[in-house]
Amino acid sequence: MSFPVLEDYLGRLRRSTGMPSSVWIDSEGRAQGRYFNCTLTSAFQPIRQLGTDRVAGFEAFARSYSEQGSGLAIWKLLDHVANDDESVELDRLCRMLHAINFYRQAGTDTADLFLSVHDRLLAAVSGNHGVAFRRILAGLGLPISHIVLQLPPITPNQGWLLNYVANNYQLNGFRIAINAAHAKEALHLLTQVHPAAVKIDAREISDLAAVRELLDAACARDIQVIFKRVESQAVLNSLQELSSETGRKILVQGYHLDSPAPTLHSHEEIQVGDAIN
Template sequence: MPAAIPYPGLEHYLARLYSTEQAGTRVWLDAEGRATGRYFHSTLTSAFQPIRTLNSDKVIGYEGFARSDSESDQGLCLWKLLDHAANDDESVELDRLCRMLHAINFFRQPEAGDSDLYLSVHARLLAAVDGNHGTAFSRILKVLDLPQERVVLQLPVIVEHQGWLANYVADNYRRNGFRIAMNAVDALEALKLIDLVRPEAVKVDTRQAVHDGPALRLLDICAARNIQVIFKRVESVDTLDSLGRIAELSGAVIHVQGFHWDLPAPSIPAGRRLVAPLSFQHC
């Protein structure tokens, strides 16, 4: 017997959904019980990748990814297909649908425990939304009785001259009750932007070399400000060795995310470690 969902609004909403797509419906349940959505001619679902504490494998959160529904493979990354095709209004609509699907599919799983849910904000939405960023999503979470304090909104990588825009959007989201994560191409870029955005978490891409100096300065500043540091896209043993050395030098708690440990997957594993091939497409 499935475990009871501790969110009455979500349980009521799921009970009202059709078990298959019906004419005119936008969201329904697939054969696995996942919330699935329709966007133009694409069928969307959610996949989640853990964020772990380095050297302990403790999971502190999951990042949600939108995937086209597919029985034969991992599915396509819809943002990549729409980057050059959708106008701003369509991008906003897609973003809101994906956030709702991710929230439903994450919190309906007991395995989510007390972990946080990290959701990306597409770069086009920074300027496309004229009003108060986060208002619509906040209303959805309230209707579904979902814990907004466990949702972290990730701003995209920005360049320094866009800092004012990121700061404006971050303030909007923060006023609507969300925590903010900031993405950066490396630790040096994160150091330039952290005062502008004032995030609760910083996610640093490791595809470029992780240099000790900037990484140690970033960890020191973030520790003083109670900001989580997450090194993402960790794939190689060399990168893992670099992070291990930095953790030892700094004495800081480092969080990591990447294919070295996990593929994004629809189901949240119960204490299971997934080892992924390194050729999976990033999104």
């Protein structure tokens, strides 16, 4: 690890005794957090370049457990019972834990970390989106330029909100990724938001002409195209054919390639498209 401020912070957490904290270090060195009666920590899933052994980045996922040890889908729970302030608090706690658990590991100096923004935050946060998280990262000495904030899918009448939130995050130094339902929507959003990456569901590729146009447009703007939810060999084969046909760089992510894991080195370096068959 080459982040001395973070290393000092983790050392203080390990030595901390007395009053319980909302963040602590477990016996395996992972940062964990407390939210109501739940324990939270992080898992990471690689985003790989198709046809190579290159890992372009990692997406972070929250893992939560109750005091009884059972796993909880905490975001689904909060969809029904939490108010906006509680959602904002949880989202920021998760992002802080993800950043700590990612950058405490070796080999992350130049890697991108993809962090999801819960859809309730788009409207819940008043003022300048991203400023609070930017201050957390700056206080820990972590690189804002390698953080990619993933914005949730939006409805057509939420375009103004997406633009407002994306602009605020970008002004605070963050890169953003957008989620699109299909290639045509992605093409429309590219001109509106100017993201660093666009993610589309690999299982929903039907309009190949639009996908080819998206790959060309993204390449011209230096935007990453990530096909998420690669969950079968058939889907992977289709993407391999698309990459060969277009000659464009394609990034892939999904359970057919990797399951989210707490440590980055637990993901074997595979050559996606060759060694996974």
